[in-house]
Amino acid sequence: MASGSKFNSTTRLAYLFLLPAFLVMGLVVFYPFVYNVVVSFSNMNLTHFRDWEITGFGNYLQVFADNSFWYFFFKTVLWTVLNLVFHVGIGVFLALILNKNIKGKSIYRTLLILPWAVPQYITALTWRGMFNAEYGAVNLFLNDLFGIEIAWLSSEWGAFTACLITNIWLGFPFMMVIALGGLQSIPDSLYEAADIDGASPWQKFRQITLPMLKPVMVPAIVLGVIWTFNNFNVVWLVSNGGEPSETTHILVSWVYRAAFFYYRMGYAAAFSMIIFLILFIFSWRFILKTGATENVYG
Amino acid sequence: MANPRELSLKGKIGAYSVLTLFTIFAIYPVLRVFSISLRPGDRLLTKSLAIIPDGANFNAYISLFTEEPFLIWLRNSLLISIVVTIVGVSLATTAGYAFSRFKFPGKSSAMIAIMTTQMFPVSILLLPLFILLINLRLYDSFLGLIIAYSATALPFTIWQMKGYYDTIPYSLEEAAMIDGASRTYTFYKVILPLALPALAITALFSFMTAYSEYLVAVVLIQNTDYFTLPLGLKSFQSSMEASWGLYSAGAIIVSLPVVILFIFLSRWLISGLTLGSVKG
Numbered sequence: 001m002a003s004g005s006k007f008n009s010t011t012r013l014a015y016l017f018l019l020p021a022f023l024v025m026g027l028v029v030f031y032p033f034v035y036n037v038v039v040s041f042s043n044m045n046l047t048h049f050r051d052w053e054i055t056g057f058g059n060y061l062q063v064f065a066d067n068s069f070w071y072f073f074f075k076t077v078l079w080t081v082l083n084l085v086f087h088v089g090i091g092v093f094l095a096l097i098l099n100k101n102i103k104g105k106s107i108y109r110t111l112l113i114l115p116w117a118v119p120q121y122i123t124a125l126t127w128r129g130m131f132n133a134e135y136g137a138v139n140l141f142l143n144d145l146f147g148i149e150i151a152w153l154s155s156e157w158g159a160f161t162a163c164l165i166t167n168i169w170l171g172f173p174f175m176m177v178i179a180l181g182g183l184q185s186i187p188d189s190l191y192e193a194a195d196i197d198g199a200s201p202w203q204k205f206r207q208i209t210l211p212m213l214k215p216v217m218v219p220a221i222v223l224g225v226i227w228t229f230n231n232f233n234v235v236w237l238v239s240n241g242g243e244p245s246e247t248t249h250i251l252v253s254w255v256y257r258a259a260f261f262y263y264r265m266g267y268a269a270a271f272s273m274i275i276f277l278i279l280f281i282f283s284w285r286f287i288l289k290t291g292a293t294e295n296v297y298g
Numbered sequence: 299m300a301n302p303r304e305l306s307l308k309g310k311i312g313a314y315s316v317l318t319l320f321t322i323f324a325i326y327p328v329l330r331v332f333s334i335s336l337r338p339g340d341r342l343l344t345k346s347l348a349i350i351p352d353g354a355n356f357n358a359y360i361s362l363f364t365e366e367p368f369l370i371w372l373r374n375s376l377l378i379s380i381v382v383t384i385v386g387v388s389l390a391t392t393a394g395y396a397f398s399r400f401k402f403p404g405k406s407s408a409m410i411a412i413m414t415t416q417m418f419p420v421s422i423l424l425l426p427l428f429i430l431l432i433n434l435r436l437y438d439s440f441l442g443l444i445i446a447y448s449a450t451a452l453p454f455t456i457w458q459m460k461g462y463y464d465t466i467p468y469s470l471e472e473a474a475m476i477d478g479a480s481r482t483y484t485f486y487k488v489i490l491p492l493a494l495p496a497l498a499i500t501a502l503f504s505f506m507t508a509y510s511e512y513l514v515a516v517v518l519i520q521n522t523d524y525f526t527l528p529l530g531l532k533s534f535q536s537s538m539e540a541s542w543g544l545y546s547a548g549a550i551i552v553s554l555p556v557v558i559l560f561i562f563l564s565r566w567l568i569s570g571l572t573l574g575s576v577k578g
Contacts, residue, residue, distance in 0.1 A: 010400060010401075010402075011400070011402045011403070013400070013481055013482075014396045014399075014400035014401075014402040015396075015402065017392045017393065017395055017396035017400070017485075018392070018393050018396045018397075018408070020388065020389050020392060020393070021389040021390065021392065021393035021452060021456060022393070022408075024385070024389055024448055024449050024452070025412075025415075025449050025452060027445075027449075028423070028427065028445055028446065028448060028449045029415055029418075029423060029449050030411075031426075032422075032423045032426035032427050032430065033415075033418070033422060033423065033426070035426035035429070035430065036422050036423070036425060036426045039425070039426065039429070044429075090320070093316070094316070094317070094320060097313045097316060097317060098317075099303065100303050100304070100305050100309075100313060101301070101303045101304055101305065102313060102314075102317070108317050108321060110561055111321045111324055111325055112317075112320060112321060112324050113560075113561065113564055114324050114325055114328060114557065114561070115324050115327075116560070117553075117556065117557040117560035117561055117564075118328065118553050118557060119506070119509070119510035119528075119552065119553060119556065120510060120512075121510060121512040121528050121531070121532070122510075122531070122549045122552065122553055123327070125531065125532065125535055125545065125549070126327050126330070126331050126549060127327060128535075129334075129542065129545075130327060130330060134345075135343050135344070135345060137326075137330050137347060140345055140347055141347070144347075169323070169324070169327070173324070177564070188301070188302050188303065191302035192302060195302070223416070226416055226417050230417075230418075230419045230420065232419075232420055232513055233512060233513065236513070237512070237532075240535075251419070252419045252420060252421065255419065255421045256420070256421055256424075256513075259421055259424075259425050259428075260428075260517055265425060265429070268421060268425055269422075269425055269426075271421075272418075272419050272421045272422035272425065273422070275419040275421075275422075276417055276418055276419060276422055279417040279419075280414065280417050283417060
């Protein structure tokens with residue numbers, strides 16, 4: 001047999017191994033995605049559910065003309081940036097401490113990843129209870145310690161902050177764990193050499209720790225941005241579907257409202273496409289800029 | 299300066315206080331839920347911050363099983379999650395293997411396509427699936443929900459499996475194939491057993507994705523007989539004053555097994571996540 005046919009049989013085997021996964025993904029991911037693209041150019045809504053037709057770019061124009069799109073876009077960006085700053089900040093900070101000689105390190109580590117382990121919807125519903133103005137633990141503590149009470153869930157930015165605190169709680173362990181993995185792979189000898197050169201702790205952090213952490217943290221941050229930007233559960237469940245009066249939304253919860261409460265299918269499909277394109281462009285720019293592609297493919 | 303991992307006394311005090319502070323932040327909500335689940339029914343609304351409430355009892359747990367349809371939700375959730383896990387594990391183990399071991403046309407575009415699906419907002423698939431399942435008359439059924447869930451965890455688990463296979467030396471397969479074993483046989487008998495830790499993570503991840511999913515379920519399921527645990531627990535929330543104890547007891551029961559499993563398996567999960575990015 002020539003080597004050419006051997007290559008072919010290997011390729012065939014490779015496709016055979018991939019086939020089941022791609023059949024299922026084709027059916028429940030790629031086909032619906034294409035369907036969504038088609039719907040996004042159509043007039044499908046509650047009155048035109050079966051007799052819909054292609055109408056062109058109208059839905060996209062309508063999204064961009066809508067003030068609420070720009071408002072929730074701003075809120076989503078703010079939400080993503082604040083979350084990532086706290087997730088990465090707290091995560092790296094705790095990882096730096098856990099990487100030192102600490103007694104009971106594994107106990108601290110286990111307790112600190114607890115928020116990651118709890119199902120997300122339970123986290124969200126539980127924190128909603130804790131933000132209850134009268135009986136929630138947060139205000140009871142604030143009252144005991146500082147004598148203040150905050151209208152968490154009934155004011156626009158109170159509800160936003162409540163969602164933010166909830167999501168910081170559930171998100172920092174992921175970054176901590178990733179950072180810890182990265183720190184453990186930095187050889188001690190680098191720091192010893194820096195000591196001999198008389199480097200300050202800040203210089204060591206800037207010149208050794210940060211550059212060595214970067215290849216691990218960049219893919220994690222990209223993932224974190226994508227998850228946070230699209231984090232429906234926390235925003236929806238903590239604010240009980242956008243309370244007060246439809247102000248506590250990010251783009252993904254707002255489009256959900258349009259799709260499944262007002263049944264504006266064409267509009268919602270176009271809206272979903274726009275959210276996807278925002279993330280797509282951001283992610284590739286970020287990945288290309290930081291040169292993380294080779295790490296992503298490992 | 300000696301060991302770079304050693305802290306000064308001042309540093310130690312700072313380190314332990316920070317760790318303790320964040321540990322309290324991490325575990326307090328869990329303790330709070332547990333505390334509320336023990337409250338007697340007539341004292342659900344108190345301004346107490348005590349962890350063990352006055353007159354603590356397990357009545358909420360008992361009525362969860364005897365008066366509420368909790369067991370039905372549990373059965374529904376387990377049924378759906380187990381089917382989704384079996385499907386997910388079979389698909390991810392094979393696809394991950396192909397990505398790790400074979401060179402074939404379209405490989406990198408396939409991996410990029412898989413990665414790109416992670417950027418989909420949930421509505422981009424949920425809306426078409428909703429319409430399609432209505433047209434297929436699979437709306438409001440277990441099968442519809444299972445179909446919708448079957449690919450949710452796949453991108454992540456395929457990646458995860460590929461990363462783990464990459465760490466298994468290729469010489470093992472070569473040795474088996476020199477002995478005359480076929481590629482498929484080698485995969486099942488040599489590689490798969492070695493990839494057991496990654497398999498466990500993939501299974502856990504697929505299971506947890508289905509077991510903890512709220513948003514798709516709330517769109518695709520209406521009939522209360524088909525409610526999964528997230529829908530059931532959320533339904534307590536509409537009468538939060540009366541059902542706060544029931545919700546809390548349910549939350550503890552639902553979370554406890556997955557939290558324990560997760561923490562137990564987290565070591566492997568972490569190595570799986572960092573394998574692809576840390577070299578050497």
